[in-house]
Amino acid sequence: MSDTPNPGNTGSPGPGYYRDPSGVMRWWDGARWTDSVQNSGPSPSAPQPPPSRPREKSHTLRNVLLALIAVFVLAIGGCVALLAFAGNEVNEAIESAEVDDAAPGGPDNPLTIAEGQPFEVSGFQYAPGWSVTQDTLGNAQVEGLRVTNARDETDSAIVEIKFMNGSEVVALVNCTTEQIQVGQTTSLNCFGADDFPATYDRITINDAF
Incomplete structure:
Protein backbone atom coordinates (compact mmCIF):
# COMPACT_ATOMS: atom_id res chain seq x y z
CA MET A 1 0.00 0.00 0.00
CA SER A 45 -13.50 14.88 -8.21
CA ALA A 46 -17.10 13.85 -8.82
CA PRO A 47 -19.35 16.82 -9.69
CA GLN A 48 -21.98 17.66 -7.04
CA PRO A 49 -25.56 17.92 -8.24
CA PRO A 50 -26.92 21.45 -8.07
CA PRO A 51 -29.20 22.12 -5.10
CA SER A 52 -32.80 21.52 -5.94
CA ARG A 53 -34.87 24.67 -6.54
CA PRO A 54 -37.44 25.17 -3.80
CA ARG A 55 -40.96 24.62 -5.03
CA GLU A 56 -42.83 27.85 -5.43
CA LYS A 57 -46.00 28.09 -3.38
CA SER A 58 -49.24 28.63 -5.22
CA HIS A 59 -51.01 31.87 -4.23
CA THR A 60 -54.10 31.30 -6.37
CA LEU A 61 -56.42 30.73 -3.42
CA ARG A 62 -54.99 33.71 -1.58
CA ASN A 63 -55.42 35.93 -4.65
CA VAL A 64 -59.03 34.78 -5.12
CA LEU A 65 -59.81 35.51 -1.47
CA LEU A 66 -58.21 38.94 -1.72
CA ALA A 67 -60.23 39.69 -4.85
CA LEU A 68 -63.45 38.61 -3.13
CA ILE A 69 -62.62 40.74 -0.11
CA ALA A 70 -61.96 43.72 -2.39
CA VAL A 71 -65.30 43.22 -4.17
CA PHE A 72 -67.07 42.90 -0.82
CA VAL A 73 -65.47 46.09 0.48
CA LEU A 74 -66.39 47.95 -2.70
CA ALA A 75 -69.95 46.62 -2.51
CA ILE A 76 -70.26 47.67 1.11
CA GLY A 77 -68.83 51.06 0.23
CA GLY A 78 -71.28 51.40 -2.64
CA CYS A 79 -74.20 50.42 -0.40
CA VAL A 80 -73.11 52.91 2.24
CA ALA A 81 -72.81 55.63 -0.40
CA LEU A 82 -76.22 54.69 -1.84
CA LEU A 83 -77.81 54.69 1.60
CA ALA A 84 -76.23 58.04 2.38
CA PHE A 85 -77.52 59.45 -0.91
CA ALA A 86 -81.01 58.01 -0.34
CA GLY A 87 -81.02 59.27 3.23
CA ASN A 88 -80.06 62.73 2.04
CA GLU A 89 -82.83 62.69 -0.59
CA VAL A 90 -85.37 61.58 2.02
CA ASN A 91 -84.26 64.30 4.42
CA GLU A 92 -84.54 66.93 1.70
CA ALA A 93 -88.03 65.68 0.78
CA ILE A 94 -89.11 65.78 4.41
CA GLU A 95 -87.73 69.28 4.87
CA SER A 96 -89.46 70.45 1.66
CA ALA A 97 -92.76 68.89 2.79
CA GLU A 98 -92.47 70.54 6.19
CA VAL A 99 -91.91 73.92 4.53
CA ASP A 100 -94.95 73.40 2.27
CA ASP A 101 -97.11 72.27 5.20
CA ALA A 102 -96.18 75.37 7.17
CA ALA A 103 -96.81 77.79 4.27
CA PRO A 104 -100.04 79.87 4.32
CA GLY A 105 -102.84 77.52 3.28
CA GLY A 106 -100.72 74.43 3.98
CA PRO A 107 -102.12 71.57 6.13
CA ASP A 108 -100.46 73.00 9.24
CA ASN A 109 -101.27 76.67 8.58
CA PRO A 110 -104.86 77.38 7.43
CA LEU A 111 -105.27 80.65 5.52
CA THR A 112 -108.07 83.01 6.54
CA ILE A 113 -110.17 84.05 3.52
CA ALA A 114 -113.05 86.45 2.99
CA GLU A 115 -116.21 85.39 1.20
CA GLY A 116 -116.14 86.33 -2.47
CA GLN A 117 -112.50 87.55 -2.38
CA PRO A 118 -109.61 86.06 -4.44
CA PHE A 119 -106.71 84.29 -2.73
CA GLU A 120 -103.79 81.96 -3.53
CA VAL A 121 -102.60 78.75 -1.92
CA SER A 122 -99.34 77.09 -2.98
CA GLY A 123 -99.53 78.19 -6.63
CA PHE A 124 -103.27 77.66 -7.01
CA GLN A 125 -105.01 80.98 -7.74
CA TYR A 126 -108.63 81.11 -6.58
CA ALA A 127 -110.91 83.55 -8.42
CA PRO A 128 -113.26 86.07 -6.77
CA GLY A 129 -117.05 85.72 -6.78
CA TRP A 130 -117.45 82.59 -4.66
CA SER A 131 -119.97 82.40 -1.83
CA VAL A 132 -120.96 80.34 1.20
CA THR A 133 -124.52 79.05 1.49
CA GLN A 134 -126.58 76.13 2.74
CA ASP A 135 -128.14 73.37 0.70
CA THR A 136 -131.71 72.08 0.88
CA LEU A 137 -130.76 69.95 3.89
CA GLY A 138 -129.35 72.96 5.73
CA ASN A 139 -125.72 71.83 5.33
CA ALA A 140 -122.91 74.35 4.84
CA GLN A 141 -121.83 74.69 1.21
CA VAL A 142 -119.40 76.72 -0.94
CA GLU A 143 -120.49 77.72 -4.43
CA GLY A 144 -118.77 79.25 -7.44
CA LEU A 145 -115.21 78.55 -6.28
CA ARG A 146 -112.86 78.46 -9.31
CA VAL A 147 -109.11 77.87 -9.40
CA THR A 148 -106.28 78.34 -11.92
CA ASN A 149 -103.20 76.11 -11.81
CA ALA A 150 -100.19 78.45 -11.71
CA ARG A 151 -97.83 75.71 -10.57
CA ASP A 152 -95.02 74.19 -12.64
CA GLU A 153 -96.81 70.89 -13.22
CA THR A 154 -100.21 69.28 -13.58
CA ASP A 155 -101.89 68.81 -10.21
CA SER A 156 -105.27 68.70 -8.49
CA ALA A 157 -106.66 70.88 -5.71
CA ILE A 158 -107.89 69.05 -2.59
CA VAL A 159 -108.74 71.54 0.15
CA GLU A 160 -110.70 71.94 3.36
CA ILE A 161 -112.79 75.07 3.95
CA LYS A 162 -113.60 75.53 7.63
CA PHE A 163 -116.09 77.76 9.38
CA MET A 164 -114.40 78.79 12.62
CA ASN A 165 -115.80 80.17 15.86
CA GLY A 166 -112.75 81.07 17.87
CA SER A 167 -110.58 77.95 17.82
CA GLU A 168 -113.53 75.62 17.16
CA VAL A 169 -114.38 74.20 13.73
CA VAL A 170 -118.18 74.59 13.56
CA ALA A 171 -118.55 73.36 9.96
CA LEU A 172 -116.32 71.74 7.36
CA VAL A 173 -116.63 71.71 3.56
CA ASN A 174 -114.34 69.57 1.37
CA CYS A 175 -113.55 70.80 -2.16
CA THR A 176 -111.70 68.93 -4.91
CA THR A 177 -110.84 69.09 -8.62
CA GLU A 178 -109.64 66.68 -11.27
CA GLN A 179 -106.05 66.98 -12.51
CA ILE A 180 -105.57 70.54 -13.77
CA GLN A 181 -103.12 71.32 -16.58
CA VAL A 182 -100.70 74.20 -16.01
CA GLY A 183 -102.51 77.48 -16.78
CA GLN A 184 -105.95 75.80 -16.89
CA THR A 185 -108.93 77.08 -14.83
CA THR A 186 -111.65 74.84 -13.43
CA SER A 187 -114.42 74.80 -10.80
CA LEU A 188 -114.10 72.95 -7.51
CA ASN A 189 -116.64 70.37 -6.43
CA CYS A 190 -117.53 71.15 -2.82
CA PHE A 191 -119.41 68.96 -0.38
CA GLY A 192 -120.34 69.56 3.24
CA ALA A 193 -122.17 67.37 5.72
CA ASP A 194 -122.25 69.80 8.66
CA ASP A 195 -125.14 72.11 9.43
CA PHE A 196 -124.64 75.69 8.37
CA PRO A 197 -123.38 77.32 11.57
CA ALA A 198 -125.52 79.93 13.27
CA THR A 199 -122.37 81.75 14.36
CA TYR A 200 -118.83 81.85 13.00
CA ASP A 201 -116.17 84.53 13.01
CA ARG A 202 -113.98 83.54 10.09
CA ILE A 203 -113.50 81.14 7.18
CA THR A 204 -110.19 79.35 6.54
CA ILE A 205 -108.81 77.15 3.77
CA ASN A 206 -105.96 74.66 3.77
CA ASP A 207 -104.63 71.85 1.61
CA ALA A 208 -105.91 68.50 2.82
CA PHE A 209 -102.51 66.86 2.12
Missing part, protein backbone atom coordinates in the same frame (compact mmCIF):
# COMPACT_ATOMS: atom_id res chain seq x y z
CA SER A 2 3.02 2.25 -0.48
CA ASP A 3 2.30 3.03 -4.08
CA THR A 4 1.92 6.72 -4.75
CA PRO A 5 -1.48 7.67 -6.15
CA ASN A 6 -1.34 8.88 -9.70
CA PRO A 7 -4.32 11.05 -10.65
CA GLY A 8 -2.76 11.63 -14.04
CA ASN A 9 -0.17 14.27 -13.25
CA THR A 10 3.55 13.90 -12.68
CA GLY A 11 4.91 14.13 -9.15
CA SER A 12 3.19 13.35 -5.86
CA PRO A 13 -0.37 14.67 -5.65
CA GLY A 14 -1.56 16.86 -2.79
CA PRO A 15 -3.53 15.56 0.19
CA GLY A 16 -6.97 14.09 -0.59
CA TYR A 17 -8.98 10.95 -1.04
CA TYR A 18 -7.67 8.74 -3.81
CA ARG A 19 -8.21 5.18 -4.88
CA ASP A 20 -5.42 3.05 -3.32
CA PRO A 21 -3.93 -0.06 -4.96
CA SER A 22 -6.74 -2.18 -3.39
CA GLY A 23 -9.41 0.05 -4.95
CA VAL A 24 -10.52 1.74 -1.68
CA MET A 25 -10.90 5.48 -1.47
CA ARG A 26 -8.24 6.33 1.11
CA TRP A 27 -6.77 9.57 2.44
CA TRP A 28 -3.36 10.47 0.95
CA ASP A 29 -1.57 13.02 3.20
CA GLY A 30 0.73 14.10 0.42
CA ALA A 31 3.52 11.63 1.32
CA ARG A 32 1.80 8.37 2.27
CA TRP A 33 -1.54 6.57 2.68
CA THR A 34 -3.30 6.88 6.03
CA ASP A 35 -5.84 4.63 7.77
CA SER A 36 -8.66 7.03 6.98
CA VAL A 37 -10.91 5.67 4.28
CA GLN A 38 -14.03 7.12 2.61
CA ASN A 39 -16.90 4.69 3.15
CA SER A 40 -19.58 6.51 1.12
CA GLY A 41 -20.24 9.52 -0.98
CA PRO A 42 -18.79 10.60 -4.27
CA SER A 43 -15.13 11.13 -4.79
CA PRO A 44 -13.78 14.66 -4.47
Whole structure:
Protein backbone atom coordinates (compact mmCIF):
# COMPACT_ATOMS: atom_id res chain seq x y z
CA MET A 1 0.00 0.00 0.00
CA SER A 2 3.02 2.25 -0.48
CA ASP A 3 2.30 3.03 -4.08
CA THR A 4 1.92 6.72 -4.75
CA PRO A 5 -1.48 7.67 -6.15
CA ASN A 6 -1.34 8.88 -9.70
CA PRO A 7 -4.32 11.05 -10.65
CA GLY A 8 -2.76 11.63 -14.04
CA ASN A 9 -0.17 14.27 -13.25
CA THR A 10 3.55 13.90 -12.68
CA GLY A 11 4.91 14.13 -9.15
CA SER A 12 3.19 13.35 -5.86
CA PRO A 13 -0.37 14.67 -5.65
CA GLY A 14 -1.56 16.86 -2.79
CA PRO A 15 -3.53 15.56 0.19
CA GLY A 16 -6.97 14.09 -0.59
CA TYR A 17 -8.98 10.95 -1.04
CA TYR A 18 -7.67 8.74 -3.81
CA ARG A 19 -8.21 5.18 -4.88
CA ASP A 20 -5.42 3.05 -3.32
CA PRO A 21 -3.93 -0.06 -4.96
CA SER A 22 -6.74 -2.18 -3.39
CA GLY A 23 -9.41 0.05 -4.95
CA VAL A 24 -10.52 1.74 -1.68
CA MET A 25 -10.90 5.48 -1.47
CA ARG A 26 -8.24 6.33 1.11
CA TRP A 27 -6.77 9.57 2.44
CA TRP A 28 -3.36 10.47 0.95
CA ASP A 29 -1.57 13.02 3.20
CA GLY A 30 0.73 14.10 0.42
CA ALA A 31 3.52 11.63 1.32
CA ARG A 32 1.80 8.37 2.27
CA TRP A 33 -1.54 6.57 2.68
CA THR A 34 -3.30 6.88 6.03
CA ASP A 35 -5.84 4.63 7.77
CA SER A 36 -8.66 7.03 6.98
CA VAL A 37 -10.91 5.67 4.28
CA GLN A 38 -14.03 7.12 2.61
CA ASN A 39 -16.90 4.69 3.15
CA SER A 40 -19.58 6.51 1.12
CA GLY A 41 -20.24 9.52 -0.98
CA PRO A 42 -18.79 10.60 -4.27
CA SER A 43 -15.13 11.13 -4.79
CA PRO A 44 -13.78 14.66 -4.47
CA SER A 45 -13.50 14.88 -8.21
CA ALA A 46 -17.10 13.85 -8.82
CA PRO A 47 -19.35 16.82 -9.69
CA GLN A 48 -21.98 17.66 -7.04
CA PRO A 49 -25.56 17.92 -8.24
CA PRO A 50 -26.92 21.45 -8.07
CA PRO A 51 -29.20 22.12 -5.10
CA SER A 52 -32.80 21.52 -5.94
CA ARG A 53 -34.87 24.67 -6.54
CA PRO A 54 -37.44 25.17 -3.80
CA ARG A 55 -40.96 24.62 -5.03
CA GLU A 56 -42.83 27.85 -5.43
CA LYS A 57 -46.00 28.09 -3.38
CA SER A 58 -49.24 28.63 -5.22
CA HIS A 59 -51.01 31.87 -4.23
CA THR A 60 -54.10 31.30 -6.37
CA LEU A 61 -56.42 30.73 -3.42
CA ARG A 62 -54.99 33.71 -1.58
CA ASN A 63 -55.42 35.93 -4.65
CA VAL A 64 -59.03 34.78 -5.12
CA LEU A 65 -59.81 35.51 -1.47
CA LEU A 66 -58.21 38.94 -1.72
CA ALA A 67 -60.23 39.69 -4.85
CA LEU A 68 -63.45 38.61 -3.13
CA ILE A 69 -62.62 40.74 -0.11
CA ALA A 70 -61.96 43.72 -2.39
CA VAL A 71 -65.30 43.22 -4.17
CA PHE A 72 -67.07 42.90 -0.82
CA VAL A 73 -65.47 46.09 0.48
CA LEU A 74 -66.39 47.95 -2.70
CA ALA A 75 -69.95 46.62 -2.51
CA ILE A 76 -70.26 47.67 1.11
CA GLY A 77 -68.83 51.06 0.23
CA GLY A 78 -71.28 51.40 -2.64
CA CYS A 79 -74.20 50.42 -0.40
CA VAL A 80 -73.11 52.91 2.24
CA ALA A 81 -72.81 55.63 -0.40
CA LEU A 82 -76.22 54.69 -1.84
CA LEU A 83 -77.81 54.69 1.60
CA ALA A 84 -76.23 58.04 2.38
CA PHE A 85 -77.52 59.45 -0.91
CA ALA A 86 -81.01 58.01 -0.34
CA GLY A 87 -81.02 59.27 3.23
CA ASN A 88 -80.06 62.73 2.04
CA GLU A 89 -82.83 62.69 -0.59
CA VAL A 90 -85.37 61.58 2.02
CA ASN A 91 -84.26 64.30 4.42
CA GLU A 92 -84.54 66.93 1.70
CA ALA A 93 -88.03 65.68 0.78
CA ILE A 94 -89.11 65.78 4.41
CA GLU A 95 -87.73 69.28 4.87
CA SER A 96 -89.46 70.45 1.66
CA ALA A 97 -92.76 68.89 2.79
CA GLU A 98 -92.47 70.54 6.19
CA VAL A 99 -91.91 73.92 4.53
CA ASP A 100 -94.95 73.40 2.27
CA ASP A 101 -97.11 72.27 5.20
CA ALA A 102 -96.18 75.37 7.17
CA ALA A 103 -96.81 77.79 4.27
CA PRO A 104 -100.04 79.87 4.32
CA GLY A 105 -102.84 77.52 3.28
CA GLY A 106 -100.72 74.43 3.98
CA PRO A 107 -102.12 71.57 6.13
CA ASP A 108 -100.46 73.00 9.24
CA ASN A 109 -101.27 76.67 8.58
CA PRO A 110 -104.86 77.38 7.43
CA LEU A 111 -105.27 80.65 5.52
CA THR A 112 -108.07 83.01 6.54
CA ILE A 113 -110.17 84.05 3.52
CA ALA A 114 -113.05 86.45 2.99
CA GLU A 115 -116.21 85.39 1.20
CA GLY A 116 -116.14 86.33 -2.47
CA GLN A 117 -112.50 87.55 -2.38
CA PRO A 118 -109.61 86.06 -4.44
CA PHE A 119 -106.71 84.29 -2.73
CA GLU A 120 -103.79 81.96 -3.53
CA VAL A 121 -102.60 78.75 -1.92
CA SER A 122 -99.34 77.09 -2.98
CA GLY A 123 -99.53 78.19 -6.63
CA PHE A 124 -103.27 77.66 -7.01
CA GLN A 125 -105.01 80.98 -7.74
CA TYR A 126 -108.63 81.11 -6.58
CA ALA A 127 -110.91 83.55 -8.42
CA PRO A 128 -113.26 86.07 -6.77
CA GLY A 129 -117.05 85.72 -6.78
CA TRP A 130 -117.45 82.59 -4.66
CA SER A 131 -119.97 82.40 -1.83
CA VAL A 132 -120.96 80.34 1.20
CA THR A 133 -124.52 79.05 1.49
CA GLN A 134 -126.58 76.13 2.74
CA ASP A 135 -128.14 73.37 0.70
CA THR A 136 -131.71 72.08 0.88
CA LEU A 137 -130.76 69.95 3.89
CA GLY A 138 -129.35 72.96 5.73
CA ASN A 139 -125.72 71.83 5.33
CA ALA A 140 -122.91 74.35 4.84
CA GLN A 141 -121.83 74.69 1.21
CA VAL A 142 -119.40 76.72 -0.94
CA GLU A 143 -120.49 77.72 -4.43
CA GLY A 144 -118.77 79.25 -7.44
CA LEU A 145 -115.21 78.55 -6.28
CA ARG A 146 -112.86 78.46 -9.31
CA VAL A 147 -109.11 77.87 -9.40
CA THR A 148 -106.28 78.34 -11.92
CA ASN A 149 -103.20 76.11 -11.81
CA ALA A 150 -100.19 78.45 -11.71
CA ARG A 151 -97.83 75.71 -10.57
CA ASP A 152 -95.02 74.19 -12.64
CA GLU A 153 -96.81 70.89 -13.22
CA THR A 154 -100.21 69.28 -13.58
CA ASP A 155 -101.89 68.81 -10.21
CA SER A 156 -105.27 68.70 -8.49
CA ALA A 157 -106.66 70.88 -5.71
CA ILE A 158 -107.89 69.05 -2.59
CA VAL A 159 -108.74 71.54 0.15
CA GLU A 160 -110.70 71.94 3.36
CA ILE A 161 -112.79 75.07 3.95
CA LYS A 162 -113.60 75.53 7.63
CA PHE A 163 -116.09 77.76 9.38
CA MET A 164 -114.40 78.79 12.62
CA ASN A 165 -115.80 80.17 15.86
CA GLY A 166 -112.75 81.07 17.87
CA SER A 167 -110.58 77.95 17.82
CA GLU A 168 -113.53 75.62 17.16
CA VAL A 169 -114.38 74.20 13.73
CA VAL A 170 -118.18 74.59 13.56
CA ALA A 171 -118.55 73.36 9.96
CA LEU A 172 -116.32 71.74 7.36
CA VAL A 173 -116.63 71.71 3.56
CA ASN A 174 -114.34 69.57 1.37
CA CYS A 175 -113.55 70.80 -2.16
CA THR A 176 -111.70 68.93 -4.91
CA THR A 177 -110.84 69.09 -8.62
CA GLU A 178 -109.64 66.68 -11.27
CA GLN A 179 -106.05 66.98 -12.51
CA ILE A 180 -105.57 70.54 -13.77
CA GLN A 181 -103.12 71.32 -16.58
CA VAL A 182 -100.70 74.20 -16.01
CA GLY A 183 -102.51 77.48 -16.78
CA GLN A 184 -105.95 75.80 -16.89
CA THR A 185 -108.93 77.08 -14.83
CA THR A 186 -111.65 74.84 -13.43
CA SER A 187 -114.42 74.80 -10.80
CA LEU A 188 -114.10 72.95 -7.51
CA ASN A 189 -116.64 70.37 -6.43
CA CYS A 190 -117.53 71.15 -2.82
CA PHE A 191 -119.41 68.96 -0.38
CA GLY A 192 -120.34 69.56 3.24
CA ALA A 193 -122.17 67.37 5.72
CA ASP A 194 -122.25 69.80 8.66
CA ASP A 195 -125.14 72.11 9.43
CA PHE A 196 -124.64 75.69 8.37
CA PRO A 197 -123.38 77.32 11.57
CA ALA A 198 -125.52 79.93 13.27
CA THR A 199 -122.37 81.75 14.36
CA TYR A 200 -118.83 81.85 13.00
CA ASP A 201 -116.17 84.53 13.01
CA ARG A 202 -113.98 83.54 10.09
CA ILE A 203 -113.50 81.14 7.18
CA THR A 204 -110.19 79.35 6.54
CA ILE A 205 -108.81 77.15 3.77
CA ASN A 206 -105.96 74.66 3.77
CA ASP A 207 -104.63 71.85 1.61
CA ALA A 208 -105.91 68.50 2.82
CA PHE A 209 -102.51 66.86 2.12
